[in-house]
Amino acid sequence: MTKGVDVDLENVWIRFGNFVAVREANVNIKGGEFFSFLGPSGCGKTTILRSVSGFLEPSDGKVRIGGKDMAGIGPNKRPTALIFQNLALFPLMKVWENITFSMEVKGASKAERRKRADELLDMIALPDQGEKLPSELSGGQKQRVAIARALCAEPDVLLLDEPLSALDLKLRQHMRTELREIQQRVGITFIYITHDQGEALTMSDNVAVMRAGVIDQIGSGHAVYNDPATPFVASFVGENNVFRGKVKSIDGNMALVSTNRTGELLARIATTAQGKLKVGDPAMMFVRPEVLNIAPDTSPAVNRLTTSVLHEEFEGLIYNVFMEGSEGKEIKMSLVNVGKQRQSAEGNNLTLEYVPEQAVVLPAGELASE
Numbered sequence: 001m002t003k004g005v006d007v008d009l010e011n012v013w014i015r016f017g018n019f020v021a022v023r024e025a026n027v028n029i030k031g032g033e034f035f036s037f038l039g040p041s042g043c044g045k046t047t048i049l050r051s052v053s054g055f056l057e058p059s060d061g062k063v064r065i066g067g068k069d070m071a072g073i074g075p076n077k078r079p080t081a082l083i084f085q086n087l088a089l090f091p092l093m094k095v096w097e098n099i100t101f102s103m104e105v106k107g108a109s110k111a112e113r114r115k116r117a118d119e120l121l122d123m124i125a126l127p128d129q130g131e132k133l134p135s136e137l138s139g140g141q142k143q144r145v146a147i148a149r150a151l152c153a154e155p156d157v158l159l160l161d162e163p164l165s166a167l168d169l170k171l172r173q174h175m176r177t178e179l180r181e182i183q184q185r186v187g188i189t190f191i192y193i194t195h196d197q198g199e200a201l202t203m204s205d206n207v208a209v210m211r212a213g214v215i216d217q218i219g220s221g222h223a224v225y226n227d228p229a230t231p232f233v234a235s236f237v238g239e240n241n242v243f244r245g246k247v248k249s250i251d252g253n254m255a256l257v258s259t260n261r262t263g264e265l266l267a268r269i270a271t272t273a274q275g276k277l278k279v280g281d282p283a284m285m286f287v288r289p290e291v292l293n294i295a296p297d298t299s300p301a302v303n304r305l306t307t308s309v310l311h312e313e314f315e316g317l318i319y320n321v322f323m324e325g326s327e328g329k330e331i332k333m334s335l336v337n338v339g340k341q342r343q344s345a346e347g348n349n350l351t352l353e354y355v356p357e358q359a360v361v362l363p364a365g366e367l368a369s370e
């Protein structure tokens, strides 16, 4: 099987009439990487994928695969294979025939096809299932057969457009691990489209977070979660509490933000804003639910906020405590369940604290809508 090749988008714009679906996309996807485009519905993820697969030409800019400019090269001539949400296996063909359909079209012998099907069935951990019909497989098994069918054509790049969204939650979570394992086994470039941040973070080497046609950030799951480049990324990837205010002072990479309701809050300036954020600038401070804690009486005043508890919920692994925030938004704190029944604080005031380095300050900007 071929190893993956780089996929590059250079200054790619895609317009439909006056509507800009993708704005100035610059992306370098390394050969053999699992790369995801993550963003809400309608942000342009599928449109980007279509420009890589060749079903759509960019209005401006270049798509390169393996360094080669793809302009004017149709989908059948590109070293890519595409997997959709609706897999559409051929219902009357056996699993092994489904997998090797592309070889049959090219006139390969039955013996060759059978041999290749067995290799691919091993690859997707479904040995000895080749004689079954698709209707005799589970949803997850069908998904794996669709992947094997796409891999049979020996693409350099596999494009996956929300392939797990039709599966139920448990299977979806299981398939994340499977997909990642298959990708590591075959070693080719996977480009994955999803609006599910859990999927993107668990499987990807790198993630591009998109908002309304614009790529806000490209980085590892760790980077986009812990060091978001924009308020949109901070509020779209995972859960976050946001506090609005103005920068009161800056000391190195730390900023003190005066907020309207919750006093002065200290946090680390996000990497992209370091050296740019100035005293007096409108800012947003983000602190994740798992970073908040109940403050002991001795903690320093700058990392503390006092607010009233509205309600609590028990989720098994964690207790979620919802408190009064500003602008009608609740503040959420998640406490790990250590096996002791928690005394509910509903109706009381709580003073919270956090480690300032684990909270992030960004210039004020657009948030993701729920």
Ligand SMILES: Nc1ncnc2c1ncn2[C@@H]1O[C@H](COP(=O)(O)OP(=O)(O)OP(=O)(O)O)[C@@H](O)[C@H]1O
Binding pocket: 016, 019, 021, 039, 040, 041, 042, 043, 044, 045, 046, 047, 048, 195
């Ligand atoms: N052929 C087209 N003509 C006009 N507008 C289009 C066309 N294809 C897509 N769009 C618009 O471009 C935007 C991006 O669409 P796209 O399908 O890429 O979104 P997406 O991020 O994949 O969303 P979803 O997660 O819902 O599939 C949308 O506003 C969509 O309406």
